[in-house]
Amino acid sequence: MAFSSKLISRGFATSTYLNSIKHVTVVGGGLMGSGIAQVAAQSGHNVTLVDLNEQVLQKSKGSIEKSLQRVAKKLYKDQEAEAKKFITESVSRISVSSDLKDVVKKTDLVVEAIVEKMEVKHKLFSEIDPVAPESTIFASNTSSLSITEIASVTKRKDRFAGLHFFNPVPVMKLVEVIRIPDTSDATYNQVMEWSKAIGKTPITCKDTPGFVVNRLLVPLLCEAVRMMERGDATAKDIDIAMKLGAGYPMGPLELADYVGHDTTLSIVEGWHKKFPDNPLFEPMKSMKELVQQGKLGVKSGEGYYKYTK
Numbered sequence: 650m651a652f653s654s655k656l657i658s659r660g661f662a663t664s665t666y667l668n669s670i671k672h673v674t675v676v677g678g679g680l681m682g683s684g685i686a687q688v689a690a691q692s693g694h695n696v697t698l699v700d701l702n703e704q705v706l707q708k709s710k711g712s713i714e715k716s717l718q719r720v721a722k723k724l725y726k727d728q729e730a731e732a733k734k735f736i737t738e739s740v741s742r743i744s745v746s747s748d749l750k751d752v753v754k755k756t757d758l759v760v761e762a763i764v765e766k767m768e769v770k771h772k773l774f775s776e777i778d779p780v781a782p783e784s785t786i787f788a789s790n791t792s793s794l795s796i797t798e799i800a801s802v803t804k805r806k807d808r809f810a811g812l813h814f815f816n817p818v819p820v821m822k823l824v825e826v827i828r829i830p831d832t833s834d835a836t837y838n839q840v841m842e843w844s845k846a847i848g849k850t851p852i853t854c855k856d857t858p859g860f861v862v863n864r865l866l867v868p869l870l871c872e873a874v875r876m877m878e879r880g881d882a883t884a885k886d887i888d889i890a891m892k893l894g895a896g897y898p899m900g901p902l903e904l905a906d907y908v909g910h911d912t913t914l915s916i917v918e919g920w921h922k923k924f925p926d927n928p929l930f931e932p933m934k935s936m937k938e939l940v941q942q943g944k945l946g947v948k949s950g951e952g953y954y955k956y957t958k
């Protein structure tokens with residue numbers, strides 16, 4: 650597998666030295682799964698993207714192609730043929746399927762990026778554990794759930810880790826690698842090397858709520874929502890304040906829209922259940938209302954703000 654020096658120097662891919670992972674199964678073709686499938690494919694891995702039905706998968710393919718065009722524009726400015734080749738080759742490495750059990754019969758790594766609900770993740774991993782080869786590594790991209798608890802339904806806790814990516818995956822350079830007490834050295838080394846091979850910078854974290862980034866980010870987002878609900882400042886002014894006063898690329902309410910309110914609600918409700926005495930995780934009124942109204946943020950066209958495609 651050969652990578653161009655351009656991809657490597659711009660952080661899109663690094664050497665495959667020690668990277669023994671060749672085929673990756675990404676489960677969930679939403680915001681995160683599409684991005685993870687894309688970065689794996691553009692760095693030379695064969696990928697199968699799995700979701701519940703063909704309609705969702707066609708949408709995922711469309712968003713991957715759009716994103717690849719943006720990446721190619723940046724990598725191959727004024728080199729139309731090279732850009733086209735990069736897109737065509739990356740797309741050709743991605744196949745799609747709705748038959749997860751069949752796909753995992755032959756795969757080196759499964760990265761799960763489905764809805765943020767423990768029972769749904771449990772069902773998925775308990776179904777594929779008996780079918781996947783012994784050597785296959787399982788990973789979850791959960792934002793807030795315990796990796797140890799997710800892994801508990803499998804018989805391969807030594808081959809289980811958290812791989813927490815950031816949205817938008819093709820742009821954000823970080824991956825948090827979560828090591829549970831059972832994760833073997835071999836598994837840990839393989840997922841660290843694979844994270845580098847797809848052009849990311851991995852950091853290591855214990856299986857602690859929110860890992861590093863969300864433990865610090867969620868309180869900020871929650872406080873911003875409460876500030877807006879109290880009427881201390883408008884959503885727009887809070888966002889402008891944090892961008893111009895604190896140097897954030899997006900304001901906290903813009904970011905909540907970007908992440909998706911169904912995901913944010915699951916995170917806050919999950920932490921409220923776990924830490925009922927911590928007022929920080931008291932679910933917020935406006936967040937529940939948005940989800941009830943189907944206003945999930947950028948992905949549905951409306952959240953705190955309105956979006957046009």
Ligand SMILES: CCCCCCCCCCCCC[C@H](O)CC(=O)SCCNC(=O)CCNC(=O)[C@H](O)C(C)(C)COP(=O)(O)OP(=O)(O)OC[C@H]1O[C@@H](n2cnc3c(N)ncnc32)[C@H](O)[C@@H]1OP(=O)(O)O
Nearest residue numbers: 716719723792815816817819870871898899905908913936
């Ligand atoms: C109801 C609310 C309740 C809240 C309660 C709390 C809830 C808890 C929520 C927890 C969230 C957890 C989520 C998760 O676990 C962890 C996360 O992922 S957190 C999110 C991390 N991400 C960020 O912080 C993103 C910050 N934003 C940015 O970095 C930028 O704004 C942006 C997204 C990169 C966009 O940049 P802009 O300059 O605004 O816009 P451009 O369109 O010009 O893009 C810049 C540059 O990037 C390229 N690009 C953008 N998107 C893509 C893409 N999808 N694919 C490929 N390339 C992309 C674009 O082409 C530009 O390139 P350039 O032109 O510069 O070459």
Ligand SMILES: NC(=O)c1ccc[n+]([C@@H]2O[C@H](COP(=O)([O-])OP(=O)(O)OC[C@H]3O[C@@H](n4cnc5c(N)ncnc54)[C@H](O)[C@@H]3O)[C@@H](O)[C@H]2O)c1
Nearest residue numbers: 677678679680681682700701762763764765791792816908
């Ligand atoms: N949105 C973010 O910014 C973000 C960032 C980091 C991590 N995460 C985490 O990534 C995961 C996915 O989040 P998302 O924002 O991509 O969600 P999403 O709603 O955009 O996508 C989830 C996808 O999973 C599919 N799905 C649901 N159940 C499935 C199953 N049993 N089998 C196959 N596919 C199934 C859905 O059809 C959907 O396409 C969550 O665990 C979330 O916490 C999200």
